[in-house]
Amino acid sequence: MELIVIEDRAPASSAPQVLAIGKFDGVHLGHRAILNAARQLTDGAERLAVMSFEPHPTYVLTGNAEYTRWLTPRAERVRLFTELGVDAFYVAQFTRAFQQLEPEAFVDAYLVPLQVQHVVVGRDFRFGRGGRGNVDVLRDLGRDRGFDVGVVDPVEEHGHKISSSRIREHLREGRVEAAQALLGRPYAILGEVVHGDKRGRTIGFPTANLGGIDDYVLPKSGVYAVFVEIEGEREGAFAHAFGVLNAGYRPTVDGAAFQLEVHVLDFDGDLYGQRLRVSFLRRIRDEMKFDGLEALKAQIARDCEFARAVFGLSSDSAIPSQGPA
Ligand SMILES: Cc1cc2nc3c(=O)[nH]c(=O)nc-3n(C[C@H](O)[C@H](O)[C@H](O)COP(=O)(O)O)c2cc1C
Numbered sequence: 001m002e003l004i005v006i007e008d009r010a011p012a013s014s015a016p017q018v019l020a021i022g023k024f025d026g027v028h029l030g031h032r033a034i035l036n037a038a039r040q041l042t043d044g045a046e047r048l049a050v051m052s053f054e055p056h057p058t059y060v061l062t063g064n065a066e067y068t069r070w071l072t073p074r075a076e077r078v079r080l081f082t083e084l085g086v087d088a089f090y091v092a093q094f095t096r097a098f099q100q101l102e103p104e105a106f107v108d109a110y111l112v113p114l115q116v117q118h119v120v121v122g123r124d125f126r127f128g129r130g131g132r133g134n135v136d137v138l139r140d141l142g143r144d145r146g147f148d149v150g151v152v153d154p155v156e157e158h159g160h161k162i163s164s165s166r167i168r169e170h171l172r173e174g175r176v177e178a179a180q181a182l183l184g185r186p187y188a189i190l191g192e193v194v195h196g197d198k199r200g201r202t203i204g205f206p207t208a209n210l211g212g213i214d215d216y217v218l219p220k221s222g223v224y225a226v227f228v229e230i231e232g233e234r235e236g237a238f239a240h241a242f243g244v245l246n247a248g249y250r251p252t253v254d255g256a257a258f259q260l261e262v263h264v265l266d267f268d269g270d271l272y273g274q275r276l277r278v279s280f281l282r283r284i285r286d287e288m289k290f291d292g293l294e295a296l297k298a299q300i301a302r303d304c305e306f307a308r309a310v311f312g313l314s315s316d317s318a319i320p321s322q323g324p325a
């Protein structure tokens with residue numbers, strides 16, 4: 001897949017294209033419906049392309065700092081679009097000048113050079129200065145410029161529209177399974193294993209601390225059962241495994257910063273510098289303040305047992321399974 005950042009005018013495309021336009025944060029089931037509709041319009045000669053915008057338009061337009069974080073930062077969108085067979089991903093810079101473009105100017109500078117044959121958007125798509133452009137405006141502009149417009153109705157789940165903001169809300173409340181139902185896959189965060197306080201190993205539960213996660217929407221603090229993958233190949237480690245993850249401030253040890261740390265089940269080895277993707281499968285409990293490390297250690301052992309039961313893994317410990325406290 002080709003990744004093209006657009007500053008103020010799209011580069012000329014050498015091939016005709018079908019283009020899906022939207023924010024695509026999360027690449028959730030609603031976004032997938034748009035991509036599938038676009039894919040069905042491609043014939044042999046046309047490329048399948050996606051256009052989205054950075055920084056997050058909601059951040060630029062509302063100033064809401066939560067939108068400096070993404071469900072899927074650019075690298076994750078690149079990965080998912082590649083998996084979904086997208087040929088070209090255009091990232092348009094959502095600058096002040098961009099926001100001033102009239103709908104017609106947007107179409108002429110951003111779509112016409114791309115040899116767009118079909119544009120596919122969601123029903124509520126808005127574009128151009130002050131959000132003046134909508135699907136009808138886009139259709140009218142396309143008529144004179146040789147493209148048509150496919151409109152995809154919102155995908156619903158239990159009568160509610162699937163949206164990135166609902167997924168954010170679920171994650172804020174720790175409802176990772178509800179988030180998964182809207183995403184069509186578990187919510188995942190990719191980070192690099194950094195050094196911590198080296199306390200984990202002294203209590204028998206080494207925890208890989210994830211760094212470089214500032215671009216991600218973080219789930220509610222608490223303990224989660226997770227799926228863990230190492231990005232790229234590595235000799236002597238695992239390709240994927242299960243784990244228990246603590247998200248939060250670690251009140252027992254007076255942690256000051258929000259952290260994600262994962263203890264990988266049935267693994268012993270060096271993970272520093274590795275890139276791990278953790279997928280949130282099940283919330284186990286709230287983060288708690290314990291009277292000392294022994295109590296914390298006993299609870300982590302129960303968390304591991306609980307996760308083993310969830311995953312159907314055999315227990316290799318003598319601690320009886322009691323589930324979360
Ligand atoms: C499954 C799991 C659950 C945890 N639960 C809590 C908790 O409820 N409260 C807390 O203060 N710390 C909790 N922790 C974090 C530990 O305090 C932390 O892993 C330990 O201090 C090691 O820190 P280090 O990796 O920086 O050495 C948990 C860790 C894991 C792996």
Ligand SMILES: Nc1ncnc2c1ncn2[C@@H]1O[C@H](COP(=O)(O)OP(=O)(O)O)[C@@H](O)[C@H]1O
Nearest residue numbers: 196197198200201206207264267269270271272
């Ligand atoms: N099962 C495991 N799960 C997570 N990390 C492990 C495991 N076994 C060994 N490690 C290694 O131990 C490190 C974590 O140990 P810990 O004492 O918690 O140190 P730190 O405070 O630096 O995270 C990980 O970064 C990894 O390199």
